[in-house]
Each structure stands twice: as C-alpha cells, then as structure tokens.
Amino acid sequence: MAKRKAEQTEVQPTKKPSKSNPETSVSICIPTSVISSKNAYNLQQITTIVYQIAKSCTIYNISEIVILDVPEKKPEQVNNTVEVISGDKGGKKLKFNFDDEIPQPDSTKKEDVVTEEEDNDRAMLLASLLQFFITPPYLVKTMFSPTLNPNFKNILTKFKYAFKLPKITTLPFMNNNEIYKGFKEGIIIPRETPKVHRKNASKKVKAVNKVTVSKYVNIGESQALELKIQREIPVNSRVTIDLKNKTIVSPLQAYGIQGHKAAFGYHVRIIKQFNKLFTECPIPQGYSSSVYVNSDDYFGSNEKISDLTNDIPQFENSTEKKNNVLLVVGNYRDLQTSFEHDKANLQGVESVGQMFDGKLTIPAGVRIEDAILISLSKLYS
Secondary structure: OHHHHHHHOOOOOOOOOOOOOOOOEEEEEEEHHHHOOOOOOOHHHHHHHHHHHHHHHHHOOOOEEEEEOOOOOOOOOOOOEEEEEEOOOOOEEEEEEOOOOOOOOOOOOOOOOOOHHHHHHHHHHHHHHHHHOOOOHHHHHHHOOOOOOHHHOOOHHHHOOHHHOOOOOOOOOOOOOOHHHOEEEEEEEOOOOOEEOOOOOOOOEEOOOOOOEEOEEEOOOOOOEEOOOOOOEEOOOEEEEEOOOOEEEOHHHHHOOOOHHHOOOOEEEEEOOOOHHHHOOOOOOOOOEEEEEEOOOOOOHHHHOHHHHHHOOEOOOOHHHOOEEEEEEEOHHHHHHHHHHOHHHOOOOOOHHHHOOEEOOOOOOOOHHHHHHHHHHHHOO
16 A cells, blocks of 8 residues: 555656757846837827837846836916907907916826826836736636736726737747646636525525635636645635646746746835835845846937936946846936935935936847847847
C-alpha cells in the first residue's frame, strides 16, 4: 500500500521553457496623458495605443508598468465680446472688442475641467486594458468582475475593441516550447456553498457564510480542475497551474519569466503622488537607475527647459547600471506638474530632473507608445 501511494504522489516531469528571465529588470512609468484627449479621440484609439504598449512590453519582458495619474485640464475657451453699433447711414455694424476685459464667470458655476472621477476612470481604463492584453480570454470575465473590484462595474463594455484585436504572440505561454500543454493560468473558484438544515425549515438552505478558500481552479475547461494540494487557496486568487501534477507553481518555473511580485507578465500599479513611484517600488533594494525619455513633445517646447537640456546627463548603457532600470516615458511638463503637486513629500529636491540618473535620447516629436519601443530597443542593443 505504501508503495502504491508513493507512485501516486510521484512528480511528473514537465517541459522546460525556452525563455529565461532577463538579467536586467526593466520597469516603465507612463503618465495617463498617453490616452488624453490630445492623443486619443475615442475609445478605439485609446485601445490601439494601449495595445501597442502591451506588445512592446511583452516583447522585451518588462517586469512592471507604473501609471502616473496626471490630471488633464481642458483648454480654456475665450469668447470675444461683440457689440452692435449704428452706422453713419442708418445701418448696423458689428464691433469686436478684442481689447475689452473678458467678463469673469460666475464662481458658483462648475469649472470646465475633468472631474476627479473621470481622472480615476482614465487611470483605471489604462491599467485595465494593459492587464486585459495579458489575460487569457477564458479568465477575462472573472478577473474583471465587480465582485473583485467595484471599479470594474462597467469595464467589460470598454473592452469591445480590445476583444477584436489579435492575441499578443509574445505572451509567456505562447511560442515557448509548447509550455501551454503543461501549464495554464487559472483562478481559484469556490465550490458550491454547502446546504445545512435550519430549525423550523423543511428543506435544506445554503449556509450564510460563503466559501473563502478552495482547491478548485477555473482553467477554461468545461469542468473546474481539482488541485492536489494540502492547504486550500483563497478564492479569486490568480495562479499558474502545473496540469500534469495538478499543483500550483510560480510563473518563473512554468514560463521561465515573471514580473514583479511574482506576476504573470508585467505587474501594473497606479500612483497619484510622484514620490510613490520610488517609495512603493516592489524591488526591496529599489531601482538601480532611473532614466527619462522625452516624448509627447510635438513642438520641441521641452528643449527650452534647462533642467532637461543641461542638468540631466546622457544615460550610459553599461551593464553595471542595468540591474533594475526604471524608464520614465512622457512629457517633461507633465512630470514636473505631478512633482510640484507632491513637493511636500520630496523635500530637498528642487525639480523633477533631479530624480533621474540620466536621459535616453530618441528622435524628437515621438508619441509615448512609440517612444517605449524605441527606448527599449536602444536599452537592449
């Protein structure tokens, strides 16, 4: 009997992935202005932009994407006053008073700016789309369920263009020595809540307390997979499954690569304060170097900023500085605005330029999504 039990628990061999975790861990920070009204006219354009970012990040095995929430203000509309005057011959003329003072709007009226709720939606939409593109299709409805996050209440309707785009071919479980045959992404689901007898009740009813842990996992099959594990896992946990041994493994063991916090693909986080870009770094030792990439500057206005042109040195692409690199890609003015709003938490630092160890030069006038691919290709060259 003991011999038979040993045979049943024998670990089955699995294929080794062809990919390997890169020596250089790269994190990317992008502002929410990447999908602002000046860069994206509608949801379809927003989806296309985020899709391009996700593809670039999976090609180069990016470990983390940080979304810097930058409030977007709509441009002020100037209404020139028009005065009707009588002409010399009894006619009427229109006089445009360009030099007159523009009447001040009523202070009680709502300002023509994006509300805080809309800003939150923009950051959440960007983060959700980035996560959507690295989520297996059979897990989308579960991963973005409002029960997991109240902010996901209407998020599925915003994926209507994302569903139509091709699956990214550089995801860890694709073209990786057929690893998908031995490993799969899943999410822990509860068994049916057990029925109990209640006093003065003729039928069994479901227990009040719901199941919070389970050993059943949804892997996109017709039936849930029962794991061979001793301790049950909290419900709604995202896990990587060894199909042959019916156990949970790390993404690194399954695919050869993983993001920060043992994430499948890249790890996504949203920050509203600039200091949290560094203070909430998931790497215990912090980033080894922070590099700025100028982009989203279509008229070259950032070239007049002395901090950017004179104070930030060129980044030297040496192996000593490439352990945990942070690439900050975006318009310098957006970063400076976020820095100024959080200056109380950044004492001793005068400008956002002092937060960077170097800058990576790319062609001028490049959009943020294009700048990411260009800078990554230069970094890995």
